[in-house]
Amino acid sequence: MLRTILLAAVVSLLVFSCNLETKKSQPDMNPFLSKYTTPFGVPPFGEIKNEHFLPAITEAIRQQQLEIEAIVSNPEAPTFENTLEALDASGMMLRNVDNVFENLQSANTSEELQQIAKEAAKPLSKHADDILLNQALFDRVAEVYMQKDRLDLSTEQQTLLDKTYKRFSRNGAALDDADKDKLRKINEELSILTLEFDENLLAETNEFQLIIEKKDDLAGLPQSAINAATEAATGAGHEGKWMFTLQKPSLIPFLQYAQNRDLREEIFNGYINRGNNNNNHDNKKIASREAALRVERAKLLGYNTHADYVLEVNMAKNPENVYSFLDEILEPARTMASKEAAELQKMIDAEGGNFTLQAWDWWFYAEKLKLQKYDLDEEQLRPYFELENVLKGMQAVATNLYGITFKELDNVPEYHPEVRTYEVLESDGSHIGILYMDFYPRASKSGGAWMTSYRKQYKTNGKNVAPVISMVMNFSKPTGGKPALLSFDEVTTMFHEFGHALHGLLSKCDYVSLSGTAVPRDFVELPSQVMENWAGEPEVMKSYARHYKTGESIPEALIKKIENSSKFNQGFTTLEYLSACYLDMDWHTLKESNEQDVLAFENASMEKIGMIPEIVVRYRSPYFAHIFAGGYSSGYYSYLWAEILDADAFEAFKENGIFDQETARAFRENILEKGGTDDPMTLYKNFRGREPHKKAMLKRKGLI
Numbered sequence: 030m031l032r033t034i035l036l037a038a039v040v041s042l043l044v045f046s047c048n049l050e051t052k053k054s055q056p057d058m059n060p061f062l063s064k065y066t067t068p069f070g071v072p073p074f075g076e077i078k079n080e081h082f083l084p085a086i087t088e089a090i091r092q093q094q095l096e097i098e099a100i101v102s103n104p105e106a107p108t109f110e111n112t113l114e115a116l117d118a119s120g121m122m123l124r125n126v127d128n129v130f131e132n133l134q135s136a137n138t139s140e141e142l143q144q145i146a147k148e149a150a151k152p153l154s155k156h157a158d159d160i161l162l163n164q165a166l167f168d169r170v171a172e173v174y175m176q177k178d179r180l181d182l183s184t185e186q187q188t189l190l191d192k193t194y195k196r197f198s199r200n201g202a203a204l205d206d207a208d209k210d211k212l213r214k215i216n217e218e219l220s221i222l223t224l225e226f227d228e229n230l231l232a233e234t235n236e237f238q239l240i241i242e243k244k245d246d247l248a249g250l251p252q253s254a255i256n257a258a259t260e261a262a263t264g265a266g267h268e269g270k271w272m273f274t275l276q277k278p279s280l281i282p283f284l285q286y287a288q289n290r291d292l293r294e295e296i297f298n299g300y301i302n303r304g305n306n307n308n309n310h311d312n313k314k315i316a317s318r319e320a321a322l323r324v325e326r327a328k329l330l331g332y333n334t335h336a337d338y339v340l341e342v343n344m345a346k347n348p349e350n351v352y353s354f355l356d357e358i359l360e361p362a363r364t365m366a367s368k369e370a371a372e373l374q375k376m377i378d379a380e381g382g383n384f385t386l387q388a389w390d391w392w393f394y395a396e397k398l399k400l401q402k403y404d405l406d407e408e409q410l411r412p413y414f415e416l417e418n419v420l421k422g423m424q425a426v427a428t429n430l431y432g433i434t435f436k437e438l439d440n441v442p443e444y445h446p447e448v449r450t451y452e453v454l455e456s457d458g459s460h461i462g463i464l465y466m467d468f469y470p471r472a473s474k475s476g477g478a479w480m481t482s483y484r485k486q487y488k489t490n491g492k493n494v495a496p497v498i499s500m501v502m503n504f505s506k507p508t509g510g511k512p513a514l515l516s517f518d519e520v521t522t523m524f525h526e527f528g529h530a531l532h533g534l535l536s537k538c539d540y541v542s543l544s545g546t547a548v549p550r551d552f553v554e555l556p557s558q559v560m561e562n563w564a565g566e567p568e569v570m571k572s573y574a575r576h577y578k579t580g581e582s583i584p585e586a587l588i589k590k591i592e593n594s595s596k597f598n599q600g601f602t603t604l605e606y607l608s609a610c611y612l613d614m615d616w617h618t619l620k621e622s623n624e625q626d627v628l629a630f631e632n633a634s635m636e637k638i639g640m641i642p643e644i645v646v647r648y649r650s651p652y653f654a655h656i657f658a659g660g661y662s663s664g665y666y667s668y669l670w671a672e673i674l675d676a677d678a679f680e681a682f683k684e685n686g687i688f689d690q691e692t693a694r695a696f697r698e699n700i701l702e703k704g705g706t707d708d709p710m711t712l713y714k715n716f717r718g719r720e721p722h723k724k725a726m727l728k729r730k731g732l733i
């Protein structure tokens with residue numbers, strides 16, 4: 030996943046920032062208010078205190094406000110330089126503060142930080158609206174836009190002009206004052222609700238504990254999971270017991286291996302009821318309210334639905350295209366999932382289990398069936414996927430493809446002791462950027478995995494500003510005296526986020542608002558997903574998958590087993606994922622803004638697609654953070670959409686050699702370096718020489 034910090038820009042002072050306060054707290058001590066003196070200009074995490082954020086945000090808003098004022102009051106006629114370029118370059122301080130602030134909120138939060146986020150949400154939302162709803166500013170942009178054919182602009186400049194004009198016109202610049210006010214209120218309420226949604230979800234994830242007292246209840250679990258549970262229990266003050274949590278490295282092995290069916294049910298229900306416990310962390314009302322507000326906003330802006338509004342600027346263009354894309358895959362996925370369910374039921378029956386397969390049984394029996402069919406046990410693989418080896422192997426892939434190298438640094442400020450920092454270098458040794466990696470779960474970290482930026486690449490006065498990128502994950506920790514041993518799923522996740530990171534790092538753009546991952550949502554998963562392919566290539570795997578004790582390369586036979594089983598359980602995976610895509614689209618194609626009974630809505634949505642009872646939608650509404658707390662509303666389909674692109678793109682590497690320099694160069698120059706400076710289909714065609722074919726994706730999934 031990718032977290033983007035959504036910023037636009039201008040006015041408003043926070044209530045508490047009266048002059049007196051400012052004098053007392055010596056603003057010159059606030060590290061955000063002066064140029065960073067750290068190595069590579071990374072954020073000075075050691076000096077940043079929570080109390081710095083609000084005054085810095087206030088000041089940064091004020092500065093951008095002045096910058097916008099200067100653009101608007103310029104007596105000269107609007108030009109590309111004095112309006113578009115000036116607007117793109119404005120708000121740099123706000124970017125700096127907000128990047129640190131929002132990233133820490135996801136990766137290392139606290140109650141205090143959550144409180145500050147709520148206080149900052151209103152002024153930030155107002156500031157963004159003040160820019161996008163600024164009539165005089167829009168008039169200047171529009172005036173340049175009208176002359177665009179006569180301006181002799183480069184492709185990147187044309188794109189900046191098009192996108193900026195569109196951003197204004199799509200966000201209410203043409204509304205009358207009364208409607209502008211309505212829009213501001215909606216945006217403000219949404220900005221608070223998304224924060225609350227995330228906060229509730231984190232609280233509910235942390236709150237659940239499955240404490241096991243009897244050793245018998247651990248039957249079936251691998252030693253690595255038991256060790257982690259021992260340490261978790263000790264850490265939580267339950268010495269001598271075992272604790273399982275809803276964090277993925279704890280939850281998934283439990284569902285895969287625990288023989289105690291009742292306990293599997295308990296932890297599974299804990300997971301799927303997050304945000305749905307009718308307590309003060311309830312997310313149902315928030316989800317329904319967000320959907321309603323989005324309908325209101327879409328109507329106000331002249332769109333039929335929120336999805337119409339969002340998709341207009343994506344490759345998919347409109348909801349009909351997304352639905353028909355999903356529909357094409359639904360039928361084969363459901364058929365295959367039903368077959369898989371029947372196979373698992375057969376296994377239960379053969380064992381003499383007198384029950385019907387339920388959702389909390391699926392992982393357990395799928396794991397058993399995999400062992401039976403392919404003689405492959407996930408746990409056999411872990412010893413070969415020591416984090417350090419995977420990390421080195423992953424970096425070696427980038428070196429082989431693009432000639433870039435990674436040098437670990439220990440003199441750079443980090444926001445948590447677990448974070449690792451690398452300098453990324455060009456083959457000639459010149460500096461590309463900084464990459465942070467943060468591997469393990471913490472109570473202060475949101476679930477999942479994502480890439481984000483502390484500083485995006487851009488150019489100012491012809492000088493390149495190097496990017497500072499971060500990858501955040503929730504992987505299995507070192508435990509029981511062993512190093513961190515990953516599952517294959519975690520390995521591919523690491524390659525995935527690394528692909529996003531390369532998109533941010535290798536960016537070569539002029540304008541900050543177009544650089545790196547600033548591309549449509551259904552294009553942004555191409556660079557990430559394509560990297561996953563190398564993780565599973567036998568040639569690559571042999572080089573990085575080495576037994577953590579013996580250093581021995583992963584046996585050929587084991588690689589074969591991984592290959593043979595690659596289509597195993599794909600019906601489940603695809604249908605579980607697809608159902609979440611439909612749920613997302615259904616929420617965002619609502620035409621009325623009345624309150625919804627969230628669970629009834631969800632059930633209807635699942636019924637419509639003929640969801641099979643043995644599978645629960647990948648994200649139920651109360652914990653669907655992608656769409657209610659992140660930027661994926663009407664965009665969850667993007668992963669599958671981008672699979673068409675990544676499967677087709679990787680075919681090019683397969684055809685020419687997976688490290689073919691010419692193909693790698695074409696991918697780097699046409700996709701990774703280009704950010705959002707051109708239409709994504711044009712970028713793709715420049716790389717591939719043609720539009721993508723769907724066949725490679727369907728074949729990979731075993732759907733044709």
Ligand SMILES: [Zn+2]
Pocket residue numbers: 030031525529554557
């Ligand atoms: Zn992603």
